[in-house]
Amino acid sequence: MSWSEFPSMSKSELRGLRKSIDQGFREFAAEYGESLEKFFDPLLSFLIFSERLLLSTPWPLMIAICASIAFVGSRSWKIVIGVVVAFLVIGYLGMWADTMRTLSIITVCTAVAVAIGIPIGILMAKSDRTQTVVSPVLDVMQTMPSFVYLIPVVMLLGIGKVAGMLAVIVYALPPIVRLTNLGIREVDSDVIEAADAYGTNSWQKLTKVQLPLALPAIFAGVNQTIMLSLSMVVIASMIGVKGLGQPVLKAIQNQYFAIGLLNGFAIVALAIIFDRVSQRYGMRIQRHRQGKSDV
């Protein structure tokens, strides 16, 4: 035996190990796959509903809605004009429907990630033990190559929207959890002491002091979650999620440079819109910290 060769399991043993894991999971999938699918049925119908809603809304109305959301969020005409121009160009280049599909799944994914992530973040901030347990899980979620967990997800739920959405959420959830936790933990201890001195219970302390003061951090988390979901659309398209990702995937397989480029730019445009609007909004809600007089 030489030192250059690692003493590994024998080939047959290794094959046996892999076989038994695969076998076990296949049995699990056969047993529970259907009930899991049932469990996610409401989510699926919600996904379909939101996609149909966006697709059936007349495009001028859709642009007007997006523009007004951008205005309410950012209070900046520059950003509003940017939004309108971006959507007009996307539509003119024939990517309207795909953009709406992507917009729909991103919105739902972000909403679900926020709804799950913020409570987990709060629990983490409240207890060090929860933090030690959850942190490594978040590390795995962020660094595990998404193809790895796509396999079991597809085995359990089949190809489609729900599987794609789960893949996106697994990848996009960690920042909102981490930043909620961090935001709450970094609230000034003097202020927490004052809240205690005035006799707040833990719910009052959370809602009146900790969450409002953690809001800028939480908002940065939401922003990151949106960005990460967008970056997952191409991978999600591999398991049947329609939208801007599919043409990109097709372009990779067939070397259609122009299609890839155009759809890629549409994704970038969406990302920039989301980012600028949410960042401006985040800056506006922490205006009070800078002592500006025009409130």
Place this chain on the structure above:
Amino acid sequence: MSESNVKIHINNLTKIFGASPSSMLPLVEQGIGKGKLLEEHDHVLALDRVNMQLNAHSIEVIMGLSGSGKSTLVRHINRLIAPTSGSVLVDGEDVCAMSDKTLRDFRQRKTAMVFQNFALLPHRTVIDNIAFGLEVRGVGRTQLNEKSYFWLDKVGLAGLDRHYPAQLSGGMQQRVGLARALACDADILMMDEAFSALDPLIRSDMQDILLELQKDLRKTIVFITHDLDEALKIGDRIAILNQGRLVQQGSTEDILLRPADGYVRRFVADVNRTGVLRARSIMALKWQQEKAQNNAVVVQEDDTLRKVLHMMLKADSFNAVVTDEAGKAVGHIDADMVAQAVNY
């Protein structure tokens, strides 16, 4: 001082910070002292068997240098810090024995606190900061508004209700902190170095505001400071802590004229006494006719030495007759006595 006038009893209070505080208690009982406990056992003795009574309706100053344990002591009154041993009784009720719910109730109703770094809520406007204590207690909207605006006016911030703390100067922020505390209508007001972060002129203003308000409020104010001049100006009584031990508690005159030990003596050595000591506390009780004839000026019992000196110099006299409120002569002061009191 009658027993019924005592608002807060602090009994044999010891606080040790470190890995195993209770195991250090026997050593503390033997009087090991702060320095040795830290050096040999790696525990910090913040409070060393402190016994103290704080009277209702008066300003009780707790003074000491940093590390003397004064801020730790005040936090025991509303149990922001729990003692290692000993007890704190407020109106006869043991604060350390309270359940969480009772303690929250106690903090909402009985005590209010003003902090050195203001500790305002930066995301709330001035008026919402003032209302915070009332809101936590669940006071209704109309009463809450009425009270908050009343105190906003009282501390001289009328018109700034919609501003955020970051838009105000330090002095103004602390007025908000004071209004927040007073709005709670609690018997006990705890002020932890409340004015120490302010510059001298603003600090003096805030002291005047507090004294003015206290004339009507007559609350039990526990005032923490490291500044002797501040202590002498506003305190009815002063307690001096050193290394976690209570060194002396008494009136301002007790502290200045009868310091308990060398530490207090050094502490008060540099203070300007003429503005603090009053004619009453240094006069000779015996009424000496022959001195009075010698071109004496007439002063009141309550006049400060500064005023007595000023009058003596103006009249080119070395003697003063001290009278009570009715104008009856009760004692006399001569120049030697003033000189002795000033250069203690």
